[in-house]
Amino acid sequence: MNEYLTLSEAAELIGKSKETLRRWDREGKLSAVREPMSNYRVYHKEQVETLFTDFLIQNNAIETVSNYVEPHNEYSVLELFAGAGGLAVGMEKSGLKCVALNEIDKWACQTLRNNRPNWNVLEGDIKSFDFSEYHNKVDVVTGSFPCQAFSYAGKKLGLADARGTLFYEFARAVKEVNPPICIGENVRGLLSHENGKTLQGMISILDEIGYNVVPVQVLKAINFNVPQKRERLILVGIRKDIDLKYEYPKPYKKIYNLKDALKKGDLFDCNVPKSEGSKYPKSKIDVLDLVPQKGYWRDLPLEIQKEFMGGSFHLGGGKTGMARRMGWDEPCLTLMCSPAQKQTERCHPEETRPFTVREYARIQTFPDDWKFEGSIAQQYKQIGNAVPVNLGKEVGYSIVNFLNKYYHCIK
Ligand SMILES: C[S@@+](CC[C@H](N)C(=O)[O-])C[C@H]1O[C@@H](n2cnc3c(N)ncnc32)[C@H](O)[C@@H]1O
Numbered sequence: 111m112n113e114y115l116t117l118s119e120a121a122e123l124i125g126k127s128k129e130t131l132r133r134w135d136r137e138g139k140l141s142a143v144r145e146p147m148s149n150y151r152v153y154h155k156e157q158v159e160t161l162f163t164d165f166l167i168q169n170n171a172i173e174t175v176s177n178y179v180e181p182h183n184e185y186s187v188l189e190l191f192a193g194a195g196g197l198a199v200g201m202e203k204s205g206l207k208c209v210a211l212n213e214i215d216k217w218a219c220q221t222l223r224n225n226r227p228n229w230n231v232l233e234g235d236i237k238s239f240d241f242s243e244y245h246n247k248v249d250v251v252t253g254s255f256p257c258q259a260f261s262y263a264g265k266k267l268g269l270a271d272a273r274g275t276l277f278y279e280f281a282r283a284v285k286e287v288n289p290p291i292c293i294g295e296n297v298r299g300l301l302s303h304e305n306g307k308t309l310q311g312m313i314s315i316l317d318e319i320g321y322n323v324v325p326v327q328v329l330k331a332i333n334f335n336v337p338q339k340r341e342r343l344i345l346v347g348i349r350k351d352i353d354l355k356y357e358y359p360k361p362y363k364k365i366y367n368l369k370d371a372l373k374k375g376d377l378f379d380c381n382v383p384k385s386e387g388s389k390y391p392k393s394k395i396d397v398l399d400l401v402p403q404k405g406y407w408r409d410l411p412l413e414i415q416k417e418f419m420g421g422s423f424h425l426g427g428g429k430t431g432m433a434r435r436m437g438w439d440e441p442c443l444t445l446m447c448s449p450a451q452k453q454t455e456r457c458h459p460e461e462t463r464p465f466t467v468r469e470y471a472r473i474q475t476f477p478d479d480w481k482f483e484g485s486i487a488q489q490y491k492q493i494g495n496a497v498p499v500n501l502g503k504e505v506g507y508s509i510v511n512f513l514n515k516y517y518h519c520i521k
Pocket residue numbers: 191192193194195196197198212213214215218234235236237253254255256276492495496497498
């Protein structure tokens with residue numbers, strides 16, 4: 111169901127009632143389709159997102175808030191599943207200090223070490239590390255644990271039941287370190303994974319180890335100075351002895367687009383530097399050459415549509431990610447771990463090619479001097495996996511804000 115949203119999910123994403131969406135369906139403003147496998151009425155995710163962004167752009171009149179807050183102390187972070195450092199760089203920008211970062215992938219570790227020789231990179235499987243040395247010495251434990259199913263014995267899930275999963279390792283680290291606050295990060299799909307049972311299990315495990323979970327929110331990167339329609343689910347745990355409210359970062363009204371990502375402007379003070387990148391095969395170039403900015407396979411001549419789509423042509427559904435060319439005046443669609451995938455194409459607006467490595471990094475708001483290690487494919491993967499740096503920075507401000515209040519109270 112990844113490509114599609116149910117009526118409730120679409121309504122939540124846009125912030126309108128289900129009734130409004132049904133009316134729009136009747137008026138042809140946002141049409142539901144039949145999901146090919148289940149035959150349920152669903153909405154094509156990319157169409158819903160485009161509509162949502164259009165609203166934001168239309169209503170983009172006043173820019174008021176800033177989430178910036180100055181740290182009252184030097185706060186420290188233990189960052190797990192650190193990847194190439196998207197979240198870590200973002201948190202660093204907000205004033206938090208990474209005391210250690212764990213990551214299994216050797217190229218991602220190389221990236222972290224080369225860019226920040228002073229960071230303590232713990233390379234290897236999280237299962238082989240004991241974090242007790244950080245007990246009561248770290249202010250926040252963060253981590254983008256990969257999502258895995260739990261096996262249930264029919265009762266409330268406890269820490270021991272989750273053994274063998276990476277969430278177990280995240281929770282074990284939190285238990286060993288005992289920070290005032292912990293933050294898990296994941297994809298929106300966690301909300302519906304196993305009908306919500308996986309998320310519920312995570313909340314009950316955090317409860318068991320002494321943390322109350324704040325109502326979960328999905329943050330939209332476009333609201334946090336990121337020129338990309340990416341979403342991240344944030345799971346915030348507050349140690350039970352602390353009676354303070356955690357506040358999510360407030361969304362900004364200004365929406366940035368692809369031009370802001372790749373050209374000199376508000377986000378970057380120069381055009382994107384030249385760099386390596388993958389290429390399309392000639393057969394794909396011939397097809398994509400015919401697609402205009404913001405267009406996709408439906409903009410091709412009928413015969414070419416049929417040839418390009420093959421069996422999918424008759425399946426129905428939007429498939430708006432196929433043969434998709436981005437436009438300069440829209441935020442980029444979510445970047446994937448590889449830049450040229452048939453179902454989720456994101457062709458450059460003017461040239462018929464995938465985004466280069468540095469363009470990818472810009473769309474994720476990495477600074478131009480943050481270099482990635484490994485083959486081109488490894489570099490794309492590290493960037494595609496990352497939390498956008500500017501989103502990480504805003505989450506970082508929310509942590510700083512919470513810790514300022516916490517240390518003020520216990521003084
Ligand atoms: C979603 S990515 C993290 C992105 C990162 N937070 C960022 O902002 O760049 C998840 C990471 O978990 C790492 N990982 C997966 N299994 C692991 C394990 N057993 N131990 C440590 N890291 C692991 C992957 O290599 C991957 O880099």
